[in-house]
Amino acid sequence: MESSRSTNKFSNYKKIxxxxxxDWESAKEGLTCELNAIIKxxxxxxxxxxxxxxxxxxxxxxxxxxxxxxxxGAIEGILKAKTLRVANSKNRCxxxxxxxxxxxxxxxxxxxxxxxxxxxxxxxxLLPLLASGAFTKNVPPTMIFDRxxxxxxxxxxxxxxxxxxVITAPHNDIDFIEESCKKHKKVAYIADGIYSMGGxxxxxxxxxxxxxxxxxxxLDDSHVLSAFGEKGKGFIRPNFETLxxxxxxxxxxxxxxGASGGLVMFGxxxxxxxxHRYGGxxxxxxxxxxxxxxxxxxxxxxxxxxELTLLQDKxxxxxxxxxxxxxxxxxxxxxxxxxxxxxEAQQANTIAxxxxxxxxxxxxxxxxxxxxxxxxxxxxxxxxxxxETIRLFCSRxxxxxxxxxxxx
Numbered sequence: 001m002e003s004s005r006s007t008n009k010f011s012n013y014k015k016i017x018x019x020x021x022x023d024w025e026s027a028k029e030g031l032t033c034e035l036n037a038i039i040k041x042x043x044x045x046x047x048x049x050x051x052x053x054x055x056x057x058x059x060x061x062x063x064x065x066x067x068x069x070x071x072x073g074a075i076e077g078i079l080k081a082k083t084l085r086v087a088n089s090k091n092r093c094x095x096x097x098x099x100x101x102x103x104x105x106x107x108x109x110x111x112x113x114x115x116x117x118x119x120x121x122x123x124x125x126l127l128p129l130l131a132s133g134a135f136t137k138n139v140p141p142t143m144i145f146d147r148x149x150x151x152x153x154x155x156x157x158x159x160x161x162x163x164x165x166v167i168t169a170p171h172n173d174i175d176f177i178e179e180s181c182k183k184h185k186k187v188a189y190i191a192d193g194i195y196s197m198g199g200x201x202x203x204x205x206x207x208x209x210x211x212x213x214x215x216x217x218x219l220d221d222s223h224v225l226s227a228f229g230e231k232g233k234g235f236i237r238p239n240f241e242t243l244x245x246x247x248x249x250x251x252x253x254x255x256x257x258g259a260s261g262g263l264v265m266f267g268x269x270x271x272x273x274x275x276h277r278y279g280g281x282x283x284x285x286x287x288x289x290x291x292x293x294x295x296x297x298x299x300x301x302x303x304x305x306x307e308l309t310l311l312q313d314k315x316x317x318x319x320x321x322x323x324x325x326x327x328x329x330x331x332x333x334x335x336x337x338x339x340x341x342x343x344e345a346q347q348a349n350t351i352a353x354x355x356x357x358x359x360x361x362x363x364x365x366x367x368x369x370x371x372x373x374x375x376x377x378x379x380x381x382x383x384x385x386x387x388e389t390i391r392l393f394c395s396r397x398x399x400x401x402x403x404x405x406x407x408x
Contacts, residue, residue, distance in 0.1 A: 010157035010166065016368050023345040023366045030353030032364060042066045042384050045361075053361040054389055056379050061227040061336040062311040063384030064258025070298045077294015090287035091276040101293045104300045109233060111243045111265035114272050115296075117286040119222050119252040119262035120152040125279030126248065126264065127153065130188055130218060131160035134274050135245065140164035141216055142184040146191035147171045148199070150220055153190050174205035181213035188216035193236040193249075194223045197370055197378070198330040198337050203239050210246065217247045225263070226256035227315060228334055232303045243267040258299045260292035314383040321387055322379075325394040339365070339376040340397065347404065348375035354400050360393050 008015075027033045037045035042063060043055045064070055077097065078084065086095055098115065105113035116122040133140040143160050145153065148171045157166050169176045169189075181187050189209075194200050201219065209215040219236045226232035236249050243249070249265040251257075266272045275282065288296070302308055315336060323331050328338045342348035345366035352364040355377070366375040377397070381390070 010161065011155075019372070020345075020367050023349065026346065026349045027352070027364055030349050030356070032349065032352045032356050032361070035361070043382055051356065051359070053356060053359055054385075054393065055361050056355075056381075056393060057361060057363040058380055058382060059223070059252075059255040060258060061223075061256040061315055061380065061382055062258065062308075063382050064226075064256065064299060064302070064311070066384070067258055067298075067302070069302060070258050070295045073298025074291040074295040077290040077292070077297070080294070081290035083290065085287060085289040089283050091283055094287050095290060095293065097290065097293050097297075098287055101288075101296050101300075104297060105263060108231060108300055108303055109237060109263075109265055111237070111249070112267065112269055112272050114264045114266065114275055114282075115253070115288050116262040116264065116282045117288065118254070119220065119250055120155075121282045121286065122250045122262040122264050123153050123156055123220070124159075125275060125282030126250065127156040127190070127218070128159045128163060128280070129274060129278055130216070130248070131163035131166075133164075134278070135248070135271055136186050136188070136216060139186045141186040141188040142167060142180060144169045144177060144180055144187060144189045146189070146201075148195050148197070149191050150196055150222075153218075153220060172199075172202050174202055174209065177206075177215065178209055178213070181209060181215055186214065186216065188218055190218045191220070192223070193219050193221040193234065194335045194337075196223060196337065197365065197376075198328075198333070198335065198339050200235065200333065200335070203236065207239060214246065218250075219248070220250050222250070222252035222255055223335065223337065224256075225251040225253075226258070226299075226303065226308070227336060228312060232257070232308055232312075237265065245271060253296060253299075257296070258302075259296035261288045261296070311383045315381065318381045318383065318385050318387070318390060321390055322381055322394065325391065326398065336381045338379045338381070340379065340401070342375045342377060343373060345375040348377055351377055351397070351400050351404060355393075355397065358396050358400075360396065 035047040039045050046052050081095055086093055102113050102115055131143050140163055143166045145168050147168055160166050177189055191201050221234040221236045225234040229238050245267045251263045253259045253261045253263050330338050348364035352362050355362050363378045365378045
């Protein structure tokens, strides 16, 4: 007898694959995915086809992935620990240097910090706990996911729905969230601070709802941590004088921070302890290894010097230069992400392939990353890009857009 239970409420991989797999095949045929990189110099690599490519879809916005202090820190971490990792769940036993690292992160970001193997692992461990009511006095909150929230969070909707009601909200719709707060005893809102496809959360509106209705905030600041803010505090953290037990911030330590892994900023030690004990994927024998810890400790030191400010200034100057050359929907925003609209996936893949053949590696983004009919070339900027490289890239991109318009 066939089961009559409801399926595909929160995902539909069969449909996604049927809809987008041909576009991925097109990207593969155009040699713009599944590349193997041999590093030549900062932000420049040679792929398996012998092409030398300037990297315009990296997320190391400050260029710290090549910083010698961080590379030396990774080596020092291994030598100091005398092992790559302690192979057990970290709530049982962990390297002492990991405790030192989390203490340093807590001081830097003025919160109670926990490191994870990745930002995705943080969300996988945290969101079901939040849904259960573990952070809201045992009252399971209605979980509202912003329609554009990152896949690493959306992926957990089904698990959260096993604990409480899950709703998807229109993007940045403060009125929708407020109405939900009026209807439900407790509401938690899950969103990005800065979105991976551009745009930002309405943080002022969210803080208002938090103050008036007790809205619980779960915000991912991966694309801004380190790149912006005093001492690299990003977009979300500076909006709160102190973190209370109704705000959780997660972020990547593998982007602008220049190391590896993920980060959770808690308001209380009790929350951190619950994550240690019940955080599942964030805890299963998956603590950061000694190289990642050593690299992270080196990055913390950089964050306490003028070098960080200089890198942030260089990044901002490159963003402003790009905006003068090409106008996008992200024009004027303090994020290193820019999307050049192409419409259909085929067009985006064609231009990305032509850019790669010209020595510039970008990513064509299409469904399900963006809605159908809204494919784009996704460009990310870095502090260590020269103005000459950016000008050459923009000139080539504009000429290809015109060429493809005439060809249609």
